[in-house]
Amino acid sequence: MPSLYHYLSLSALLFCIGIFGALTRRNAIGILMAIELLFNAVNINFVAFARFIDPQAIVGQVFTIFVITIAAAEAAVGLAIIILIYRQHKGVDVDKVNIMKW
């Protein structure tokens, strides 16, 4: 029977992978996926806490639903913007998108 700490460790690991991905990927879609990992790490946290800590066991799960929904909305907007970038740059390499700096 896995304890709360197993779940938390998994979530922390997932979060770190997500951050690592977001920092190292050059492909915008890749970054977006890494961000989804971050959200999933959070979801694992919520569900685990709901199971082990919250006596009513409901708030965490509700929160997870909200996070999934909003992540979807965010991804939709994100993809739209990435398509816009793709049209302009003929590619989605975020390192090429740097007109503005300093």
Added chain:
Amino acid sequence: MYFIPIFPEIFLFLWAILIFVVDFFLKEDKRKNLGYLSLLGILITIILLFFSAQGEMFGKVYSYDSLSLFFKLVFLLSAFLAISVSIDFVAKFRAFKGEFFGLILFSTVGMMLLSSARELIFLYVSLELVTIPLYVLAAYLKPDKKSAEAGLKYMLLGAISSAILLYGISLIYGITGTTFLLGIKTRLMVDYLQIGPIGPGLFLSFIFFIAGFGFKLALVPFHMWAPDVYEGAPTPITAFLSVGSKAAGLVAFLRVFFESFSVYNPDWVTIVAVLAALSMIIGNIIALPQTNIKRMLAYSSIAQVGYILVGLVALSERGVSSVAFYTLAYLFANLGAFVVAIAFELQTGSSEIKDYSGLSISSPTLSFLMMLFLLSLVGIPPLAGFVGKYYLFAAAIEKHLIWLVVIAVLTSVISLYYYVGVIKEMYFNKKEGGEKIFLPFGIKLALLICIIGVLLVGLFPNPFLNLASQAATVFKY
């Protein structure tokens, strides 16, 4: 007759949908009128604010109190100004749709809800309602490469920051077992009495909260998106971002930290104070070599957040009231400066500071107003910024935060340099033959509101101060 507390938000939300619907039935050349329709909606919402009962709804999830009233007014004002300057700006968009205004209204609804949120799910959802429309709006100048870049950067970094914030929320939920701000507070108090000093999990969650809200506030080191996004986004949206979105982050910060985390005040307040100092230093210094007025104002707004937090870290009623008051003063001055920049950009297509040379000859009134707005941002009496800074610093000195005030004053001096740089360009680099800047109605209206605000708040601060100190009574200190 009083409406239910949440009524203004519901109304504005429906009005935004109305904008989307009416948009279908309008011909291309009539769509500009949607702007006026949106302004009307905002005006009605402002009136409704005063006819809605203050109180809690949905079992302490939502509460309409004097703090949220103050900030709702700030949001509505900044949305009003942003839309009124957009009315003529939208001509620049290739395929303009009424949704532009609708999205601003949605974001405003999000801000209003955020200022009333006293539960973390609600807070998170409102926060996303604020930012997701803004991602779209930032990228709205479709063919423009800068705008798309701004949208991309804003969206990616915003998503990361909101994930970080969420992780913090999940931790606090795990520690306290609740998402209600008041519940968190009682639970933390019990923990504090039983366990004592702060544990790593709680501290991590504090950091994540600071990072999440710091992103909204453009607080150093979470500020790096701001200059690029401000420069690339359509200028009315930049103006809206620099005030509305910032104030939204501020009010969420106040709610969470003053209501829930007040038990551990000494632990987080040092961090915020250091970040405030860094913001003032870095924002003001890097603003110096900027050549684009939007970018310069972006760095200046980073610095301004530092000033606002000087009042916040005083952790006193006076401090919070000075924060609210300064937000108002900042709103008028900063938006005013942006409105001038927009008027200039509309005519000349440029937002480079060097192109402002000789403006005092071709458009003396506009340059004079610009000068007043910039001087108010510096904090020169008798303008609003001076009174605002005075109260901020007074609150900090009361709590013996001398080092912070010293930094604030010194960096204010630095800020004088780049603000006056623009004035110098307008007044002393004489260049004959510049064309007079034409001011359409919407921009005139916005300028008028801003200048009245800057002068009124500066000369007769009392009524505004009363409103601000009432807002500060929401928290216990």
Added chain:
Amino acid sequence: MIEYVWLIPLLPLIGFVINGILGRRLGKTLVSLIGCGTIGVSFLISVKILFELLSLPAEHRIIERVVFPWIYSGLFKVNVSFLLDPLSCVMILVVSGVGFFIHVYSIGYMGEDKGFARFFSFMNLFVFFMLTLVLSNNFLLLYLGWEGVGLCSYLLIGFWYEKKSASDAAKKAFIVNRIGDFGFALGIMLIFWTFGTLNYSDVFLQAPSILTLGGGLATAITLLLFAGAVGKSAQIPLYVWLPDAMEGPTPVSALIHAATMVTAGVYMVARCHVLFQLAPFTMGLVAVIGAVTALYTASIGMVQNDIKRVLAYSTISQLGYMFLGCGVGAFASGIFHLMTHAFFKALLFLGAGCVMHALSGELNMQKMGELKNKLPVTFWTMFAAVLAISGIPLFSGFFSKDEILWKAFSQGNLILWIIGLVTAGMTAFYMFRLFFLTFFGKSRVDESIKSHIHESPKIMIVPLMVLAVLSVIGGYIGVPKSLGGGNNFESFLSPVFGEKGEIALHPASTEYLLMALSVVVALLGIFFAYRFYIKSPDLPKSLAQRFSFPYKLLLNKYYVDELYFKIVVNPLLKFATFLWQFFDVKVIDGIANGLANTVNWFAGIGRKVQTGYVRNYALGMVFGVLLILAYFILR
């Protein structure tokens, strides 16, 4: 109506805003209607308030009204609030009344000027500040009005800013006033430091208990306040700006530099009489400076040829009288003279304006003469004013001036009284000199303009007539008891200055004797003027040659301007040049530029952090989080 006292200053402010913003588009009729109308209504309200005050019992005639809270910061609390008492009532009547007639006059006088709207907006602004000044119930609002009228004075002296002499005069007025205002501001700060409040009523109530009679603090406060009065009311040694101020349009000279603004100093001293009475030394100084200024400037006035400058010196001299009155404790008499002086001096200036108008702007009296028949109304009205200022019995100036002289005498200040008396003689002399040179004798007018000398239009003449009537009868409200009057003016002001029972040291017969004496002196002055300028017009020239030294001394105004230039301005300039070329350029700029360069260098490095790569930004955020975490672990 008393509830609406705030309307009195507000209306001219509205006029200023409308005329200032829309003036150019409104057209002259509307501008003048707004400009005069607002002040006219203010005047009517003031009159109504006067009657309402009179209907109240004397002890209830001091009314304070808070309009709105202004600045609240810790202990420092100031309201925008008005004090309505007999003193301020007299002042608002004078300011709005005389102001109104001068405004009406200006419609004609400035009719052809391209800055018509600008002129009226500035004038309205001036009236606003002046009314605020006199109605204020605290020192800060007083100071606001004080600086405000100074600003308007600057703007209006330099109204024809294309003329170098005008803009120079404006600068001179402003700078000289700053010197006095500096002391004034210090005085106000000292008051706040001493009493912890700036409200008149609180300060004056506490003054007797906190300050000791003749103590250092009381003397310091009053001396500083008086410094402000010396600047604003052009007394020795700061009088030099007023004669130059005549560069402004004539209605400005009439309103600001004769009737109202320059009397602000007298008003302020009278308003603070509680403080001044606690400092006998300052009181003495006030009286001496007043008397000496009166004599000194009257002597300069005797030989000047510029008609407006004669009037300017005469104004300074009359202000000296008012200070003399205040200095000997006769505040009511000082204010009485202030009022009558406002009437006849405004009239004199407006009359001079009419003369200039007729002569295409000629100012030199040596080029006038024989205008009596050509400008009949101007002649008769100015005659009334000249009689009034010379102190001829039955005219207003007689009552007020004699009152001051009598008070000085009965206080036992024999020397001051003699100075005052001599000045009275000189006044009569130079006023009739002006009058004779202008209206009598042979015409010395340039041939080119001789043909079209004309009386001014009605709109300019009617105000002259009204003021003439006031100059004649204005004195009857203060007829002294010894002449069978009730001295109503003094008893009206008594709630402010306190009831001073007549000191019966001297029998009434002495008063009659002194009156007779001053009348004789005045008549002597007139006689000499008649002899010099009508009987034998060559006499002045030969006299000037025979006494060339004193004549030149007087003509050049005792070389005071040159003296100031030599001992104050020049060394200051030299010192400033030194500071500029060595200290500023080398030391300060070096440090400042060095600092700025360092900061800029840092900025140049710092901005490079902003690489433009979105991944680096994300890294920055994560790095920030990690740093804070590190702080937590390491602390």
